[in-house]
Amino acid sequence: MxxxxxxxxxxxxxxxxxxxxxxxxxxxxxxxxxxxxxxxxxxxxxxxxxxxxxxxxxxxxxxxxxxxxxxxxxxxxxxxxxxxxxxxxxxxxxxxxxxxxxxxxxxxxxxxxxxxxxxxxxFMYRLHPQTRRLAELISSGAIGEVRAVDTTFSFDSNPEETARLGDPALGGGGILDVGCYCTSLARLVAQAATGQEVVEPAEVSGMAHLSATGVDEWATGLLRLPGDILATISCGIRLTREDGIRVFGSDGQIHIPRPAWIHPLRKPGVSQIILTPAGGEPEVIEVEATQGVFAREADHVAAHVEDRQAPELTWAETLANLRTLDRWREAVGYGRSS
Ligand SMILES: NC(=O)c1ccc[n+]([C@@H]2O[C@H](COP(=O)([O-])OP(=O)(O)OC[C@H]3O[C@@H](n4cnc5c(N)ncnc54)[C@H](OP(=O)(O)O)[C@@H]3O)[C@@H](O)[C@H]2O)c1
Incomplete structure (x- = not known):
């Protein structure tokens, strides 16, 4: 290599x-x-x-x-x-x-x-074994027909230490900083459920609290994805919320309380996916990451550099996610200063 x-x-x-x-x-x-x-x-x-x-x-x-x-x-x-x-x-x-x-x-x-x-x-979380296992579970039908996804990535930052997040000229706000993970994850779930390589929502709506400068400080979005999978996505840069991923299907549900994007999961170690069949007991699936996320990312680039694109993060994937973010920001009135 x-x-x-x-x-x-x-x-x-x-x-x-x-x-x-x-x-x-x-x-x-x-x-x-x-x-x-x-x-x-x-x-x-x-x-x-x-x-x-x-x-x-x-x-x-x-x-x-x-x-x-x-x-x-x-x-x-x-x-x-x-x-x-x-x-x-x-x-x-x-x-x-x-x-x-x-x-x-x-x-x-x-x-x-x-x-x-x-x-x-x-998007290093896409390369984490936990995310890959989630996609496998969904595509193998572990929870039947997927119907809904809820995901949140939200933190309360100190405006003085993270000036870039409050500055519209630098692309501030939660949607671009961490909401992008939520759109990426919701689309990944729909991709795994439908077998399509890259999907985009048919409908996008949302609301946000905007700062005086017009960046979203906390926001929620709704996506109608292929297969009529409905996603609720929430993010924030001035609000601590419980991060997590929940996927609901006809035959059960999946809960990831600590998604691969949270800081502790950047290191090698074991993380969990909780799979609960409809009417059954929760089963904890342990996933081991033998490499830290940034080391894995650097090696992933080396593995695919001759192809010019990485298979899990293609240019089409990036464009589909950014088009979704464009629509979410438009829905919340991003940039409208008070
Ligand atoms: N993958 C992840 O887990 C992850 C986590 C956090 C952030 N990020 C992404 O990484 C990027 C940087 O985030 P960060 O948290 O590292 O930010 P940061 O600590 O503020 O660092 C940004 C760097 O950008 C440089 N820079 C160049 N022009 C600038 C300008 N006009 N104003 C301010 N800084 C300028 C500065 O570098 P010099 O002065 O050193 O040139 C500064 O050190 C963002 O796009 C963010 O989305 C990714």
């Missing part, structure tokens, strides 16, 4: 987790990091023993020793840097959401295609 020399574009919170993941990966090596502040870049490079530290993203993209770039700027800057990386001939792993809108994602995908590089949106 190809060994990839990684360059990190931005040295923020998630970049540190990914750097540790590359260190643990089987087919990745940390080659360089770039941040806007040269001093901070050097500190980051020292912390993770990265051989090169650049004070600008452009310098890293000009480095011929870098094969693949991990973009972890705030959402609104993903498009610019993913396109710049593709133009520089680098393979691209870009944090979620790939862009703010589906139209912007089309442009990033066109750049990847034109410059013949790999591109994947970093």
């Amino acid at each position: 190809t060994e990839l020399r990684w360059g990190l574009l931005a040295a923020g919170t998630i970049a540190a987790h990914f750097a540790a993941g590359v260190d643990e990966s089987k087919h990745g090596v940390l080659g360089a990091v770039a941040a806007r502040d040269a001093g901070r870049t050097r500190d980051f490079a020292t912390r993770f023993d990265i051989p090169k530290a650049y004070g600008s993203y452009e310098e890293l993209l000009a480095d011929p020793d870098i094969d693949a770039v991990y973009v972890s700027t705030p959402h609104a800057l993903h498009k610019q840097w993913a396109i710049a990386a593709a133009e520089a001939g680098k393979h691209v792993l870009c944090e979620k959401p790939l862009t703010i809108t589906a139209a912007d994602a089309e442009e990033v995908i066109a750049a990847a295609r034109a410059h013949d590089v790999f591109l994947m949106e970093a």
